[in-house]
Amino acid sequence: MRALAVTLVFFLAAFASGPAAADPITLRQGDPRQSLVLQAGWPQAGVAWWLRPELGLAVAWRLPAAAIEASLGTRRRVALGTGPWALDLFLAGGLLAPMVDPGLAVSATPAIQLGRRGARGELDLGLALPLELQVLSARQLRAPLLLEAGFGVDLGPVAIGARGGLGPVLSAPGALGFAVQWSLWLRAPLQRSRALAASTCR
Amino acid sequence: MSEAPSVVPGRWALAEPRGIAVSSGGPLTPLHTLTRPLLLIALTVGCAQPPVLELVLAPDGEAAGDDGQRGPFGVARASYRTQARVSEAVRFEATWPALEGGDLDPSGAPYPCVLSIQGGFVDTERYRWLAEHMASRGYVVLAPRHSVQLAILEPDNASYALDEALERAEVDGDPLQGALDPDGPVAIMGHSLGGVVAAMGWVADPRVHGVAILASYAAGGTEVEAMAGSPSLLLTGSQDRKAPEEFYPEWERFPEPRWGGVIEGMNHYDWTDDATESELSRDGASTRPTEQSRTDAWRVLDAWLDASLYDDLSAAAKLDAGGFPGVQGRW
Numbered sequence: 001m002r003a004l005a006v007t008l009v010f011f012l013a014a015f016a017s018g019p020a021a022a023d024p025i026t027l028r029q030g031d032p033r034q035s036l037v038l039q040a041g042w043p044q045a046g047v048a049w050w051l052r053p054e055l056g057l058a059v060a061w062r063l064p065a066a067a068i069e070a071s072l073g074t075r076r077r078v079a080l081g082t083g084p085w086a087l088d089l090f091l092a093g094g095l096l097a098p099m100v101d102p103g104l105a106v107s108a109t110p111a112i113q114l115g116r117r118g119a120r121g122e123l124d125l126g127l128a129l130p131l132e133l134q135v136l137s138a139r140q141l142r143a144p145l146l147l148e149a150g151f152g153v154d155l156g157p158v159a160i161g162a163r164g165g166l167g168p169v170l171s172a173p174g175a176l177g178f179a180v181q182w183s184l185w186l187r188a189p190l191q192r193s194r195a196l197a198a199s200t201c202r
Numbered sequence: 203m204s205e206a207p208s209v210v211p212g213r214w215a216l217a218e219p220r221g222i223a224v225s226s227g228g229p230l231t232p233l234h235t236l237t238r239p240l241l242l243i244a245l246t247v248g249c250a251q252p253p254v255l256e257l258v259l260a261p262d263g264e265a266a267g268d269d270g271q272r273g274p275f276g277v278a279r280a281s282y283r284t285q286a287r288v289s290e291a292v293r294f295e296a297t298w299p300a301l302e303g304g305d306l307d308p309s310g311a312p313y314p315c316v317l318s319i320q321g322g323f324v325d326t327e328r329y330r331w332l333a334e335h336m337a338s339r340g341y342v343v344l345a346p347r348h349s350v351q352l353a354i355l356e357p358d359n360a361s362y363a364l365d366e367a368l369e370r371a372e373v374d375g376d377p378l379q380g381a382l383d384p385d386g387p388v389a390i391m392g393h394s395l396g397g398v399v400a401a402m403g404w405v406a407d408p409r410v411h412g413v414a415i416l417a418s419y420a421a422g423g424t425e426v427e428a429m430a431g432s433p434s435l436l437l438t439g440s441q442d443r444k445a446p447e448e449f450y451p452e453w454e455r456f457p458e459p460r461w462g463g464v465i466e467g468m469n470h471y472d473w474t475d476d477a478t479e480s481e482l483s484r485d486g487a488s489t490r491p492t493e494q495s496r497t498d499a500w501r502v503l504d505a506w507l508d509a510s511l512y513d514d515l516s517a518a519a520k521l522d523a524g525g526f527p528g529v530q531g532r533w
């Protein structure tokens with residue numbers, strides 16, 4: 001049953017409408033708790049498990065059927081944090097499979113995020129550099145620099161929010177372009193799912 | 203290479219799907235464990251929804267393609283996708299000279315290629331009238347789509363579409379098989395914001411031989427001045443929101459050989475089908491029927507395309523003589 005639930009969550013994330021790159025933005029949600037984050041928007045959808053406060057696992061799907069990515073991510077509070085304000089660093093890395101012309105790429109996403117958490121929600125502003133380097137079937141690089149902003153509202157145990165990002169995209173080979181992306185997200189705590197998370201990782 | 207086009211049963215010949223070999227040799231490593239599911243999903247889903255071919259105009263042997271009228275070829279089209287910038291996919295519509303059944307008409311192949319760039323927030327479908335006219339006169343037209351219908355966000359989508367179409371031209375059974383020559387002539391054309399991006403593509407992609415800019419101009423940072431010897435054509439309407447007196451200073455940036463013209467009575471959205479009330483409210487008022495303005499525009503465009511891509515000397519002579527009805531030109 002749990003396996004079925006995991007599969008359903010995966011395919012919900014995978015087939016939800018939404019193209020940005022297969023960039024694991026679900027691994028840039030600043031709340032330092034174990035949680036499940038679902039995200040759907042333009043141009044991607046995704047799901048992340050924060051298995052531990054500093055370790056997350058994510059699958060992202062760039063639409064329409066352009067690429068799929070699996071990533072591991074970590075986060076570290078580097079400043080503030082005793083009051084409502086916090087400065088977090090995020091780092092995600094993984095493998096990405098282009099789907100139109102099948103191939104394989106590696107990805108790495110460093111990000112920095114200044115956030116404020118209040119009693120009823122959160123706000124954040126950050127910079128992210130979701131790098132993609134295709135290594136099989138073609139050699140290509142995609143390097144956007146995204147200015148991101150997001151907010152969330154607590155609704156009991158879960159939180160919902162929105163996130164947007166924009167910025168220049170350097171690609172090689174290719175011309176300088178520009179990326180615009182947005183998404184809606186839902187985050188649920190994972191206290192009851194520790195065993196499931198552990199078994200999934202094995 | 204994207205998925206093979208599908209077929210409408212009974213009307214089209216099946217295109218062979220492309221085989222993909224996955225090596226199974228060697229011991230399993232953690233990398234294999236991670237990559238195999240990703241590749242399996244990519245292969246399964248990426249090949250799931252093939253595009254459909256459509257015959258849009260039957261051949262007309264009596265049509266000469268003169269005087270702004272359609273040409274003798276039938277016209278068919280299909281949508282393709284290609285991988286771009288690692289994780290992105292670019293969709294584009296290909297329109298080609300066709301036989302009665304929709305297959306490529308081999309009589310004139312390989313054909314010159316025209317890359318057509320959409321205006322800002324204007325769907326590519328609203329430029330099909332341009333693509334169909336050009337295909338009926340012996341051109342393969344590729345119209346790439348762009349995120350949020352803003353070509354400036356992805357200015358090299360046309361180059362990705364051209365890469366894919368040239369690959370398709372080498373694939374047995376593909377509708378575009380034999381349609382294009384890798385060293386064949388290519389022009390890029392764009393309307394409004396698409397014109398700005400077309401100028402960028404003209405400068406950036408060495409395969410592009412000429413540029414036609416409709417109701418637009420080149421951005422300041424685009425070094426069109428360096429393109430001496432490559433033909434350009436700028437057309438606009440007398441009723442366009444950008445006044446003709448602003449048009450010619452922009453045109454003068456372009457080096458020789460260049461042609462420019464103002465179509466009498468035409469506004470900005472006469473270049474698109476299905477203009478909305480909102481668009482028309484921001485535009486000048488057309489003073490002539492759209493079909494008449496378009497026919498006048500076609501006389502110039504056809505002559506420019508034939509002269510630039512087919513090296514047609516009589517078309518070049520027409521251009522140099524000027525005197526196109528309904529057009530105030532500078533040559």
